[in-house]
Amino acid sequence: MRSPRSISALATDSPTDSLSVWIMVLSPSGIVESVQTVGAKALPVALTANWVGRSLSEIVSFANAQALEQALDTLATRHDIVQLPGRCPLGSNSIDVRWLLQPLLGPDGSLFRIAATGYLADLHGLAESPWMRVAPAMAAEVISAQCTQLQTYSPRLNQITRNVRWTLDLEIIRQQTVEGLGDLFDVDRCLVFSCHAAPNMAPEAAAVAAEYVRSEDLLFWQGQVWLLAETPCLSAAAQASRAVVPPRQPADPSVVAVATRYQNTINGFIVLHDRPDRPWSEVELNLLTDLADQVGTAIAHATLFSESHALAIKLQQANASLMEKQREFQEARRQAEEARRQAEEASRLKSEFLANTSHELRTPLNGMIGFLKLVLDGMADDPAEQEEFIEEAHKSAIHLLQLINDVLDIAKIEAGKMQIEMGPVSLKELLTDVENFIRHQADQKGLSFEILLPATRDDIRVNGNYQRLFQVFINLVGNAIKFTHEGGVTISAEVKPQKVERQGKIWPGLVKISVADTGIGVSLEKQDRLFQSFSQVDGDRTRQYGGTGLGLAISQRLVEAMGGVVQFISMGEGLGSTVTFTALLYQEPVVIDKEPMYPPK
Missing domain, CATH: 3.30.450.40 (GAF domain)
Incomplete structure (x- = not known):
């Protein structure tokens, strides 16, 4: 049996004055692993490349078909050099070759490779071939050195190649x-x-x-x-x-x-x-x-793979960029569509607002004109009735003035021209004035009206503008009374002692003021429109109850301008509502009881 490791072989033709020599490295089974030419010129690359990987018996025609197999057995068992004659095709020629097969042994003495050296004689007109020729006297020494180098280099070069x-x-x-x-x-x-x-x-x-x-x-x-x-x-x-x-x-x-x-x-x-x-x-x-x-x-x-990979990355980046641009375009289109919708909605709301406001302005104006006409035409039966006509005309004029003030205020706010002078304001005095101004409206509708303040040793003073705070209260309480048919309206206040920084100054706390009613309430889906300018939750309801629909929007802007926050709370239609807003404490009062109580008379 032959060892599974590898072998070495040498080929030569009949000796003449000059020889062409090359060396192959064979595996133990006779497969060509590499081919090297001795001399300055090599065998044709196409020829040697075709030999690698094939059995020597496929390349060389030996006289005895079993000659190579017998030689391999001899190399595997006795490790002797074997000579074999044969004919080898070289392009269009076929020449006699003398082969010398020499065993290359591994460290354990078993067959590792075979060095196969072939001598090509210059026969039949081949003397002009481009292959290197060496003298026979030098062949043995050259071949031995070449075989040693091949045995050393070939396996490691194969590894580098892999x-x-x-x-x-x-x-x-x-x-x-x-x-x-x-x-x-x-x-x-x-x-x-x-x-x-x-x-x-x-x-x-x-x-x-x-x-x-x-x-x-x-x-x-x-x-x-x-x-x-x-x-x-x-x-x-x-x-x-x-x-x-x-x-x-x-x-x-x-x-x-x-x-x-x-x-x-x-x-x-x-x-x-x-x-x-x-x-x-x-x-x-x-x-x-x-x-x-x-x-x-x-x-x-x-290099081709790297370029292809780089191109693939660029394509991926271009695709990602395109997708991002598409998303940006879609988002821009969505925003444009939303802006168009909002513009249409704003246009509709302003049109509705103008229609309602025109109606609201005409109502008190017609009242003024009507009552004054009665007086001018002498329709009053007595001085008392004439005074009543003039008083009604005056009320209509005050109502008209309030409507015009609302429109002017929101216009100033929208234009950023609203200027508010701040200072200490007594909450007790402010709420007393509010009660005196608006209680009769609650009494006329049969509604309860309460004001609850926390018990304190000193007055509760807030930082704000008296006239604007009064306007906020009138708007909020007026709405509460307007939209409440039974029950009542309650104003309550709560002191929150927490440090607040505003415009570079530290304030001692906040006062949270609530205006609660038991009125018609607002559905959850419509509450986000309450504080929009020129927006009315329900145009039909506005026409039913009157007003411009600007009260909450104006109140919110005024409170925020004074450093506070406005919130609207309603659990739904028919469940009443509560509007809260905060104001900065000018100075912290001494609180006796946190629970609200009626203000002292």
């Missing part, structure tokens, strides 16, 4: 190349250059993309850019199809360089530096040439 071909990462490909070659050939330095060149043209410059140095004492050249016109090794490699050893001075480092190519386009260089006395054999140069072809292909594939 490493660079099994990745699409340019950095890994270049680093694996420099580290693998630097360690394999035991050189001082190994460089891989990157460059860009037009098809069939040499590049003008190359940059060091990866570097291996044997000693840390050596300077690092990573990132340096070398001009080919000033670098003989690179310019020579660019012009040659194989690894080259450029001329040098005896004291200069021994240098070998080879260009990496893909489809006749240079995409990089491999350069090795070593001690000045380091020689470079034909096997090493051929192996380096073969590896450069593999590295060039790997670099091309990785």
